[in-house]
Amino acid sequence: MKKPTKIAVLTSGGDAPGMNAAIRAVVRSCAYHKLSCIGVYRGFQGLIEGDFKELGPRTVKNIINRGGTFLKSARSKDFRTEEGRKKAYSNLKNERIEALVVIGGDGTFAGASAFMREFNFPVVGIPGTIDNDINGTDFTIGYDTALNTVVEAIDKIRDTANSHNRLFLVEVMGRDAGDIALNAGIGAGAEEILIPEQNMGRGRLLESLSRSKKSGKTSSIVVVSEGDEAGKNIFGLAKYIEENLTEYEVRVTVLGHIQRGGSPSCYDRVLASRLGVGAVDALLRGETNVMIGIVHNSVVSVPFSEAIKGSNAIDEELIRVADIISI
Numbered sequence: 001m002k003k004p005t006k007i008a009v010l011t012s013g014g015d016a017p018g019m020n021a022a023i024r025a026v027v028r029s030c031a032y033h034k035l036s037c038i039g040v041y042r043g044f045q046g047l048i049e050g051d052f053k054e055l056g057p058r059t060v061k062n063i064i065n066r067g068g069t070f071l072k073s074a075r076s077k078d079f080r081t082e083e084g085r086k087k088a089y090s091n092l093k094n095e096r097i098e099a100l101v102v103i104g105g106d107g108t109f110a111g112a113s114a115f116m117r118e119f120n121f122p123v124v125g126i127p128g129t130i131d132n133d134i135n136g137t138d139f140t141i142g143y144d145t146a147l148n149t150v151v152e153a154i155d156k157i158r159d160t161a162n163s164h165n166r167l168f169l170v171e172v173m174g175r176d177a178g179d180i181a182l183n184a185g186i187g188a189g190a191e192e193i194l195i196p197e198q199n200m201g202r203g204r205l206l207e208s209l210s211r212s213k214k215s216g217k218t219s220s221i222v223v224v225s226e227g228d229e230a231g232k233n234i235f236g237l238a239k240y241i242e243e244n245l246t247e248y249e250v251r252v253t254v255l256g257h258i259q260r261g262g263s264p265s266c267y268d269r270v271l272a273s274r275l276g277v278g279a280v281d282a283l284l285r286g287e288t289n290v291m292i293g294i295v296h297n298s299v300v301s302v303p304f305s306e307a308i309k310g311s312n313a314i315d316e317e318l319i320r321v322a323d324i325i326s327i
């Protein structure tokens with residue numbers, strides 16, 4: 001593949017803190033290598049609509065510390081159609097753009113992969129999602145910040161739970177992945193953690209809560225991943241617990257989109273900067289159809305096909321730690 005001289009960058013899917021830092025790194029890396037850089041607004045939808053703007057190194061000042069994405073994001077129905085992707089390709093060609101950097105999650109990479117297959121257009125991905133549900137990278141941009149947000153919120157819930165001797169069910173995000181629940185649950189000292197990879201079920205939760213009461217616990221926090229079977233109806237779960245363990249007074253907090261906002265942590269800013277630089281390096285090496293990830297603190301390239309495989313494997317060591325420290 002010939003080295004590109006004009007690169008476009010977009011953010012797609014659910015936004016994640018650190019996406020701005022990743023865009024900044026791509027833009028400045030392009031400037032460093034004397035390449036033109038075009039920002040695409042609203043993800044794949046902006047690609048289809050030709051919503052482009054030239055980005056120079058000074059256009060990305062003062063954004064490393066900002067949550068969200070100044071390029072905005074979208075979940076584009078049109079890009080799922082061949083017609084939509086054709087339109088996107090013709091817009092890229094008209095602008096003489098020769099390669100694309102997509103910052104997003106598994107869906108974004110699936111879309112980019114289809115695009116690459118159809119038009120043989122060079123694309124490199126950067127994992128940006130709070131879910132950490134991407135294979136081939138130890139961390140995704142935004143995950144660390146989301147964990148810190150969840151832990152901070154649960155610390156506050158703990159104060160009131162303790163004052164009233166209550167049980168709190170706290171629902172956290174993670175479409176199909178329990179990473180946020182498991183790690184934030186350990187960090188916040190949760191009593192139980194319900195994750196989709198385990199689906200422990202209502203019965204086992206009751207047994208565990210019953211044991212806790214007997215062991216002298218007066219208040220409890222249960223972290224419930226939105227993807228867990230029991231977690232899909234968290235208010236129903238609260239009712240079920242109150243009906244079956246009458247000694248418990250239960251309250252529910254759904255943290256929701258709070259988890260997607262806020263200033264990125266230092267870890268996410270550094271990760272985003274490394275992956276942004278890595279993505280432009282990869283394109284200049286002639287790589288395409290790959291995601292740039294981080295494994296054992298080294299920047300790596302992983303084929304999109306690997307990245308979107310998803311991993312339902314649960315980290316047994318983390319589960320064991322969670323069980324032991326909540327005794």
Ligand SMILES: Nc1ncnc2c1ncn2[C@@H]1O[C@H](COP(=O)(O)OP(=O)(O)O)[C@@H](O)[C@H]1O
Nearest residue numbers: 013014075076079080104105106107108110111
């Ligand atoms: N199989 C696919 N084919 C084409 N485009 C896709 C496909 N899957 C996802 N996309 C595109 O990628 C966008 C982002 O994916 P989504 O799953 O919403 O978020 P994320 O990338 O964060 O996982 C979708 O809105 C859609 O436009």
Ligand SMILES: O=P(O)(O)OC[C@H]1O[C@](O)(COP(=O)(O)O)[C@@H](O)[C@@H]1O
Nearest residue numbers: 013014105129130131173174175260
């Ligand atoms: O904001 P929306 O579109 O309702 O999506 C909510 C979903 O997006 C996420 O926050 C992030 O997921 P993606 O990175 O796949 O977009 C999930 O945790 C959550 O299930």
Ligand SMILES: [Mg+2]
Nearest residue numbers: 105106107129
């Ligand atoms: Mg996703």
